[in-house]
Amino acid sequence: MNYLVGLLSVVFFILAITVISKSLKLNKNLSGENESDSALDSHNNTNAFGFLLFWLFGTIAGVWSFLHSKPDFLPVAASEHGVKTDSMFWISMAVVTFAFFITNSLLFFFAFQYRNDKNRKATFYPVNHKLEIIWTIIPAIVMAILVFTGWRTWRDITSQAPSNAVVIEVTGHQFGWYVRYAGNDDSQLGNINYKLIDETNSLGLDFTDKNSFDDFTANELHLPKGVPVLLKIRAQDVLHSVYLPFQRVKMDAVPGMPTKFWFTPTISTDEMRAKLGKKDFNFKLNCTEICGRGHFGMAITVFVDEPADYKKWVSEQKPFLTMNPAYLSKVPENLKAKASKYIPAEPIAADSTATEAVSVK
């Protein structure tokens, strides 16, 4: 509501200026002054004052609205690289806001100060090489510093994932995310093949690869705190984009071209809940690449667990093969023995890898 009041006051302010200037004009016309053929008219000073007022109210509105919105910005980054990019962001913001404020102030101030005056002549000042060189070099230096620090951070973020990284696969589809873990026995994700996808095997797990046998899928993303995580990202149908806002992670999911992003979560879900004072707070994984009707609702919940809790959760998960023993038939003869250890003695009800796609109809 504050905004509405603010906006309305601005509108009325402008209307007031209009009415005043209009009546000024009427006065002029009454006094018989003819200005029809001149580009210059009685509004010239009004417009000049307008820029000064715009500058004044703009500055107040800018500062106030920033302070007002600040509590609602993303909270402190919950990943190692996120802390670095956040601090770089705010430093860069300070630099550009300074430049923004100075240049806009000069622009509006000059517009006001040098409004037309019949008794003055403009200064013929076509060129000054020294000035040009100064304001070419200064932005160049500032830019070079910003680029260099940015480049180093970017290089670190996109470097090879550490060898101890936990590998998790996230696959986007219209409209949800599949999550696959490498399993409890090997830490290798098995091959997948999009031609093997069916209603149950919604990822197209390839059971001719023995690494697939212990892979399990989930409809939420669990991450261990303090341990590097390598997200392997895929898409099945169209482009999607993995966005973990709180961890400052974003990477497109591209059909036919697996992508990756590694990072280290630093704040667990519980810690974030305590920090924000919100008991039901949850991290989210959203989609940020337009993918169709359900794009805006394509989200799953992300849990960052203490390493021990994470281990416990992982160990409780059942491999896909255990949940769906019928797929043993897809395993080649020479690997059947290895695979059969994942088949429960008593067959359990088949379960598809459901996802938590938000209903969008």
Place this chain on the structure above:
Amino acid sequence: MSTAVSTTEEVHAHGHDHGHDHEHEHHELGFIRKYIFSEDHKTIAKQYLISGILWAFIGGSLSIIFRLQLGFPDMSLEWLRPILGEWIDESGKLDKEFYLALVTMHGTIMVFFVLTAGLSGTFSNFLIPLQIGARDMASGFINMLSYWFFALSSVIMFSSLFIETGPASGGWVIYPPLSALPQAMPGSGLGMTLWLTSMALFIVSQLMGGINYICTIINLRTRGMTFTKMPLTIWSFFFTAVLGLLSFPVLLSAALLLIFDRSFGTSFYLSEIYIQGQALPNMGGSPILYQHLFWFLGHPEVYIVLLPALGMTSEVIATNSRKPIFGYRAMIGSMMGITVLAFIVWAHHMFVTGMNPFLGSVFMFLTLIIAVPSAVKGFNYITTLWKGNIVFTPAMLFSIGLVSLFISGGVTGIILGNSALDINLHDTYFVVAHFHLVMGAASFFGLMAGVYHWFPKMFGRMMNKTAGYIHFWLTFVGVYLVFFPMHYTGIAGFPRRYYSFTALGNDGESAFTDLNAFISIAAIITFSAQAIFFFNFFYSIFKGKRSTQNPWKSNTLEWTAPIVPGHGNWEGEIPAVYRWPYDYSKPGSEADFIPQTVPHSATPESNLPEENDEIAKEKEIESLLAAQNESYNR
């Protein structure tokens, strides 16, 4: 000032100079050849302008519809059913697919049909011959074709708004596979086919326009109009045309490959796709390839819409500050720098698309270099105002507004161009705020400055100034109120192209409910304020106050032409040019402006020492007259 005045005998003689075919045409032009299939650059410019204005109202109203959804997610839009029909669902809400269609068409229309065709098409056509002293474009026929290809493309794009499956809906960038697979969304069916057809024709139109602009500028400058005496407007149109000519064909190739993928079973962009319960046979294609091809146009496109605005602003600011533009050569140099760099920064749109991160580093370096010439331009505009004697015409107000928006939107480019920072901000409202300010609003302000400034030359009448002031202030305040707060939602991690923000979770959307409503109200007011312009424009065409020959006391050549220039622009000889276009408030000169047509020999009192050398060249310039006439009579 009076050098262009010729005696009637001269006019008569000139008529004969033109040869018989021309004379024949002059008398036989019917309504259709004069106003519809016209080859006259001025008529074509007006056609572009009016098409652009109509498109702007369509594109703007689409944005108002989706702003209603974003600002007031609980509002019933039942009252829009008479217009939108089935696109309002049973619950009285905007259909989710149609929301994406609105976003897509708003972007397409604004970028291509308003700011490319409406801005560069209008003013390149109108000003190039008039400001360089040419009778018309190098090829009037190709110029006419250029407009009518654009018109055809417009009709096709417009018709796509009315088909049952809806217009293209995959975002204005139409990334495949979403745009390639009709089963991915209804908008990727017939709507996308029409989009691609329309854009292919649009590109043809742009290429014909561009080649004409370049040829005209290089070949048809009047005697004495050397490159370093050209107004910055012409320089900017020249660079714009070069950018378009080199980059639009790449978009055409991207579109053609997409057409092949859609209709002929190729796999340029498609690989390993499982959709709607079906595994597609396509293997080996790359969606990233499309993105490279698209942004190879897409980034120069930003400067295609921005450079003409900057060029016209240079002219308007110099004229109304009554001062030469500061750093004329630095302005040309920075535009040249921007033009070259524009081709090698495209992949900064793709930092997190899965492109090799090393490429990301390279493009980050190149991107931040382009900030330097842009900064130089900003500083030069500000210095031009310094110690000026500023006349605030509506055009001048919009030009100052442009500089402000160019700075405000430009500085955040330094953040987004940094790939490490782009990770979090990519595809959020921060990006929306950035490009709407620096490219959308700034170019739109350039367009408005151009219309207000050259309206007298176009129609021989003046637009109402007071209405212009009100229009400016409402628009200027409004644009800031709409786009400035979007930075905040961007920093809060709100992604763009979201129908609603509920899935962000944790009640995140409610923090900005007020702000989103505020933005929508500001957008509605700003959009409504354009009605002032709309009525002022069309009213003034017919009923505006009659203009004088040079209402802004400007130096450039177009103001030496008759108030309403006829076919061939100048009666009698085309005037010669002796000086640069920015001799305002020159020390020693009685008048505060000296038009380009005044020789230095006529102004000994105000000549700078080096300019006295120019006097010797005047004879040479005058001796070119015969050759110039010759070229028109061939």
